Amino acid sequence: MTSNGATWHRGQPADDVSVVSGDTYSVTAFVKEGTSGRCRLTMRNGDLAEETHILGPLGALAVTNQTAGNAVLLRQLAVPGGHLIYCTFTPNFTGLMSVGIGPDSAVTGDDITVYFVQFEEGNVPTSPILSDGVATSRAKDVLTLSAVTLARLLVEHNQEPELTTPPAPGLPGWDDGSSPGGSMIYNAELGGVDVANTTATARANCDFAAEIGKVYLVVFDHLSGPAMATYISEGGTDYNQGTLSPGETGRATLWTATGVAPNVSGRQFTGGETSTFRASIKEVNMPARQDGQQVIEDLTVHIEGRMTYAKLNTYSTLNLWELRNDAANRIGAKVDTVNGTGDLIAVQGADGVLTYTGDTSTWAPDMGVPFGVATSFSTTETAVAERGGFSTTKAVSGFPYLGGAALTFSPESPMTISSLELRLGASGIDLVQELVA
DSSP: OBOSSOTTOOBOOSSOEEEOTTOOEEEEEEEEOOSSOEEEEEEEETTTTEEEEEEEETTSOEEEEESSEEEEEEEEEEETTEEEEEEEEEESSOEEEEEEEEOOOSSTTOBOEEEEEEEEESSSOOSOOOOTTSOOOOOOOOEEEOHHHHHHHHHHTOOTTTSSOOOBTTBOSEEOBOOTTOBOOEESSSOOBOEEEOSSSOEEEEEOOOOTTOEEEEEEEEEESSOEEEEEEETTEEEEEEEEOTTOOOEEEEEEOOSSSOEEEEEESSTTOOEEEEEEEEEOOOSSOBTTBOSOSEEEEEEEEEEEEOOOSSOEEEEEEEEEEETTEEEEEEEEEETTEEEEEEEEEETTEEEEEEEEOSOOSEEEEEEEEEEEEESSEEEEEETTSOEEEEEOOSOOOOTTOOEEEOOSSOEEEEEEEEEESTHHHHHHHHHTO
């Protein structure tokens, strides 16, 4: 967008948007700094020629004139390629409105690059909607934390002894490298000697001691040479982990040992060349029960943010989060609404036995309701607390089998997460009690 000599010069979609007085809408813009170094976002009531502005230097925007309605600047983020601007707008009129953006400059030729501007209902901006400039819709945003990502977070934020089994003779920590065909040497740090493979048919194999039933995080890093294949093998069967490209690091997988002495290996595609890779292995206590043994007995999920749920006259549910293997084995937290009131409920299902623990919350149905919730799960009890509200527990029997289930946030209404904390061990019970203090 280029200025023609006035600060109000801007570009806007060909079609205006329809708004209702008092309703809240979200506006998202992705722009790249131009010659002006500034930006102006304008919401305009064309019938009355009234405008609300968010303007200023990129990274330091501010709400100024608000004659068309109230604007709130939520955040400004400098990201690769430009700046993301998130705000909400509540009009003081009902009718059609235009949304425009420009370089906020009175100098002819000053410009700014606009990748997109998005206007949507609700007070929580969502991810970009590809629309070609016309109104459209798409499925709600769902945030999923994969089992591999969760495992890596647990390893990186090691809190021994609650989090992992410390390395000991015969038990792995991070590997310290090996030579082709040799056995790994273990200590508790990532790194070690590289493994080189020089033919297309031979592999660089590294055995590692594993306990049946335990879970291991295996990470491959490519260090030099051409692309190569990676494998985890056990009992004579190869499990292909895909091609490791030059410079690629952090190729991770979760491995549950079913037999002794598995190994990781790398193989080249072309003979006579040398590729070098590193394999790092860490035993990790996932928040999941393994058949025949209890890997972890305590998991607490602490989540804070803002949620939106309507005042309903019938039963409905707002799911805050869920870790679900199947209907019989799952844990989670939700808000049940009956006649407009909100009950905070923790759910724990172990082998088909479902336990619901909760009480009436302090929340009133609205948009952007702040919340803080901690839910703690163990083999003997479930505890749940609302920040500034209640805390309660209920006895359970057993921890659910969650396998490789992902931690999923999938609300029926918009929700923003400002803080997410996972605690393993008994310290989570203290957190539940702290929330109500």
